[in-house]
Amino acid sequence: MSPRLRRKLGEWLTAYVFLSPYLFVFGTFTVFAVGFAFYLSFTKYNLFSPPKWIGFANYTRLLQDEDFIKHALPNTLKYVAVVVPVQTVISLIVAFALDQEIKFRRLFRTLFYVPSVTSSVVISLIFMWMFNKVGAVNSLLKMLGLPSHIDWLNNIHTALPTIMAVNIWSTIGTMMIIFLAALQDIPVTYYEAAMIDGANRFQIFRYITVPLLRPVIFFVVTMGLIGCFQVFDQIYVMTAGGPLGSTLTIAYLIYKNAFQSTTPRMGYASAMAFVLAVMIFVATMLQRRIIETEPYE
Amino acid sequence: MSERKFLTLVTLLILASLLATACATPTPQVVKETVVVTKEVPVEVTKMVTKVVTKEVEKVVTKEVEKPRIEVRLSGWTASPEEENLLRASLYEFSLQNPDIIVKYEPITADYWPKIKTMVASGTEPDIYYMDIFQFPFFAQQEVLLPLDDFMSKSGVKKEDFIESLINAFTYNGKVYGIPKDFNTLALFYNKKMFDEAGLDYPTDDWTWDDLKAAAKALSKPEENIYGFGVPPDAGRFPIFVFQNGGRIMTEDFSDTMLDSPEAIEAAEFYTSFRKEGIGAIPSDVGVDWQGTGFGQGSLAMVLEGGWLVPYLKNQFPDVEFDAVTPPAGPKGEGNLVFTVAYVISKNCKNPEAAWKVIEYLTGLENQTKVLHSGFALPTRKALLDDPYLKENTVAAAIFRGAEFATPFMWGLYGSDVNEEMRKALERIYLEDVSPEEAMKDAAKKLREIFKGG
Numbered sequence A: 001m002s003p004r005l006r007r008k009l010g011e012w013l014t015a016y017v018f019l020s021p022y023l024f025v026f027g028t029f030t031v032f033a034v035g036f037a038f039y040l041s042f043t044k045y046n047l048f049s050p051p052k053w054i055g056f057a058n059y060t061r062l063l064q065d066e067d068f069i070k071h072a073l074p075n076t077l078k079y080v081a082v083v084v085p086v087q088t089v090i091s092l093i094v095a096f097a098l099d100q101e102i103k104f105r106r107l108f109r110t111l112f113y114v115p116s117v118t119s120s121v122v123i124s125l126i127f128m129w130m131f132n133k134v135g136a137v138n139s140l141l142k143m144l145g146l147p148s149h150i151d152w153l154n155n156i157h158t159a160l161p162t163i164m165a166v167n168i169w170s171t172i173g174t175m176m177i178i179f180l181a182a183l184q185d186i187p188v189t190y191y192e193a194a195m196i197d198g199a200n201r202f203q204i205f206r207y208i209t210v211p212l213l214r215p216v217i218f219f220v221v222t223m224g225l226i227g228c229f230q231v232f233d234q235i236y237v238m239t240a241g242g243p244l245g246s247t248l249t250i251a252y253l254i255y256k257n258a259f260q261s262t263t264p265r266m267g268y269a270s271a272m273a274f275v276l277a278v279m280i281f282v283a284t285m286l287q288r289r290i291i292e293t294e295p296y297e
Numbered sequence B: 001m002s003e004r005k006f007l008t009l010v011t012l013l014i015l016a017s018l019l020a021t022a023c024a025t026p027t028p029q030v031v032k033e034t035v036v037v038t039k040e041v042p043v044e045v046t047k048m049v050t051k052v053v054t055k056e057v058e059k060v061v062t063k064e065v066e067k068p069r070i071e072v073r074l075s076g077w078t079a080s081p082e083e084e085n086l087l088r089a090s091l092y093e094f095s096l097q098n099p100d101i102i103v104k105y106e107p108i109t110a111d112y113w114p115k116i117k118t119m120v121a122s123g124t125e126p127d128i129y130y131m132d133i134f135q136f137p138f139f140a141q142q143e144v145l146l147p148l149d150d151f152m153s154k155s156g157v158k159k160e161d162f163i164e165s166l167i168n169a170f171t172y173n174g175k176v177y178g179i180p181k182d183f184n185t186l187a188l189f190y191n192k193k194m195f196d197e198a199g200l201d202y203p204t205d206d207w208t209w210d211d212l213k214a215a216a217k218a219l220s221k222p223e224e225n226i227y228g229f230g231v232p233p234d235a236g237r238f239p240i241f242v243f244q245n246g247g248r249i250m251t252e253d254f255s256d257t258m259l260d261s262p263e264a265i266e267a268a269e270f271y272t273s274f275r276k277e278g279i280g281a282i283p284s285d286v287g288v289d290w291q292g293t294g295f296g297q298g299s300l301a302m303v304l305e306g307g308w309l310v311p312y313l314k315n316q317f318p319d320v321e322f323d324a325v326t327p328p329a330g331p332k333g334e335g336n337l338v339f340t341v342a343y344v345i346s347k348n349c350k351n352p353e354a355a356w357k358v359i360e361y362l363t364g365l366e367n368q369t370k371v372l373h374s375g376f377a378l379p380t381r382k383a384l385l386d387d388p389y390l391k392e393n394t395v396a397a398a399i400f401r402g403a404e405f406a407t408p409f410m411w412g413l414y415g416s417d418v419n420e421e422m423r424k425a426l427e428r429i430y431l432e433d434v435s436p437e438e439a440m441k442d443a444a445k446k447l448r449e450i451f452k453g454g
Helices: A003-040 A057-064 A066-098 A105-117 A120-130 A136-143 A159-183 A188-196 A201-212 A214-229 A233-238 A250-260 A266-291 B003-024 B081-097 B112-121 B136-141 B149-155 B164-169 B192-197 B209-219 B239-244 B262-276 B291-296 B309-316 B352-362 B365-374 B382-386 B388-392 B394-405 B415-432 B436-453
Strands: B037-042 B053-058 B070-075 B101-105 B128-132 B178-185 B187-191 B227-230 B300-305 B322-325 B336-345 B406-408
Touching: A003 A266, A057 A066, A057 A266, A066 A105, A066 A159, A066 A201, A066 A214, A066 A250, A066 A266, A105 A159, A120 A136, A120 A159, A120 A233, A159 A214, A159 A233, A188 A201, A201 A214, A214 A266, A233 A250, A250 A266, A250 B112, B070 B352, B081 B101, B081 B352, B081 B365, B101 B352, B128 B136, B128 B352, B149 B352, B164 B178, B164 B336, B164 B406, B178 B394, B187 B192, B187 B394, B192 B209, B209 B227, B209 B262, B209 B300, B227 B262, B227 B291, B239 B262, B239 B336, B262 B415, B262 B436, B291 B300, B291 B309, B322 B394, B336 B352, B336 B394, B352 B365, B365 B382, B365 B388, B382 B388, B388 B394, B394 B406, B415 B436
Parallel strands: B070 B101, B070 B128, B227 B300, B336 B406
Antiparallel strands: B037 B053, B128 B336, B178 B336, B187 B300, B187 B322
16 A cells, blocks of 8 residues: 555545544434435335335325325415515615615614524514404504405415515525625625726626625525425414415425324325425526526626 | 733633533432441551551442332323323322332423324333324224223223213223323303393203304394304314214214215304304404404304313403303204313333323322312213212303213324315315305315325
8 A cells, every 4th residue: 555545545534533423413314314204205104003115106196186286386386486586686685785884784784684583483473463364464554544354364365475475574684694795705896897987886786796696696595495495384383284275385284294194194295205305406406507507707 | 822821721721620520510419328347457566556456447338229119101281381280289199199100290292293103103102191082093093002901900990980972982992092081072152241232141051053043143243343153164163063963074984074964064054154144253353363262352252162261261361251051952953072081001111000000090089079170171080970069160061061962073093184174175165155065075075085095
């Protein structure tokens, strides 16, 4: 063995010794758990009796399940399609505004970030009160002379948009912080050059800020996509998937089948979880194509 | 780093380590010290001195070994702190009478069923746990519970000691798997003041559907958001109207649903007609999550609820004057739901005899009397039917009388799906204006698919 190879081997060994605690945890609770769930997705498993192999039956059942096809799938897609772009754009605008020399900048930054450090359950409860039939939102509408008898969370047309609004409001803080950090990384020289060339505020934002933020936008959109595809806690607290499945999402349907059924359907829930994972993977790949089309600079 | 800084750092480090060791000293334990050996050690003697013998005493510290105590784990959900305290008090009583058994009470505060089911799956479930009648069919069919018949006959506990419908509910294939600890049925709660203001007579046990409707009409003031009767899309309320109409939710063997039978469809028509006519409301109509709150704040004059409403009203709405009677009778007579919870023993239990002793105590006459007087739930022992408490307490008495015509709240292995589809059918009638017939037929169709898929 050449000394170089030996040294390399030594380094390699040291690295793995240091990594081993993490690798052990990762292997047990992620790799093994995911692999086992993949196996379960081909079985019928009620927790108490050993899993029974049934092939692709869970996946074919999914295609015929009204709850999945008519409610969970379209609701999840709608949710992602609205929440991800809106929260990204709003947080980018807020970050840009708070990057300017304005009064009370720090106060505003803190205020916008507060929802991110608040428990989502608490936020959901507060919004439940606000969107109650006799709650703050309807009172406000009444003062403005608008229709005020909307039962926001118990109406099949308004329940999902209400939950979307809650989520957008509570996540823009985190994304704003990420954008803010990235904005401060953009060298001032670019802005100065653009100003000398006579670019206006909007042009600077459109042609300098946004392109330079592209990697960060990619990160924010990816995190947003994953979070939105897996939306669960707000649904669990605010509507439990109702009324009439209008807020039923895939993640909540997984939970229902696995843990709320009198006879648990672990295999079926696992199959659904894998379909969701594939959807997230495809969506992330697609948006990467879109955002990273042309290299900048 | 300057010398001074370095010294400060060292001092700080020493201080920190001292503190750490100080904190690390274990809390002093009470240990009995016994002198076991006394050794005589001869000491070397010099020429000058006469022989000296020192006695050295060697201390041997031993822990006094106690007689091994049997540990039994007990889990249940907690409906309220008061109810938890009541159980803790009972367990303390038990420990005084049975010093050789330690009951470790491990309450599960949220998501009880997912927790218990995963514990059973991994073999770590408690020895004794609460079993709701709604969940019982699955646990019994999967054979994860211990049959109790032998223990019962050994200690002279008879099936006949308990209310028949309750102990029968926890019997599977001829064997008893759970001893019911308490039960509840639905009663028609009414707000006395609202009845007085409307100049109506209070409801009685003899009321029929027509009486209910007439009263609801007289009590409703939709413009003030006040309604006569609560009709939530709730699978824990609606079925009694099916029973009162001579129908069933499931077939006798729970293999098929009867939600699309004419009796059930008619019941759905009647139940949902209240809201359609503006004399009944669902909780969200009056801005609440639960109709108990609606009743308390005076938005609903009558609601069908169980005994759990009483402590809630006492805490949250102490000024409400209310009473309760059994639910009204339908075209085919009386009908009610009974909600009951039992203690069961896990099949993995290492000391079933000790576990049985705990159950025997908790469901025994002495403890059941205490439960009754606490007002949380009704006891399951027949002997308590004549207890004076029931005569003084009209609400408890109404809930108790309801048991006579009650069906257990249990729809078989896929109960949660039955509940869900029943709720959805009612929601569709309310929110999408679907006809009761179509909604109930769709629900039955969906359920048959689920039963087939498992």
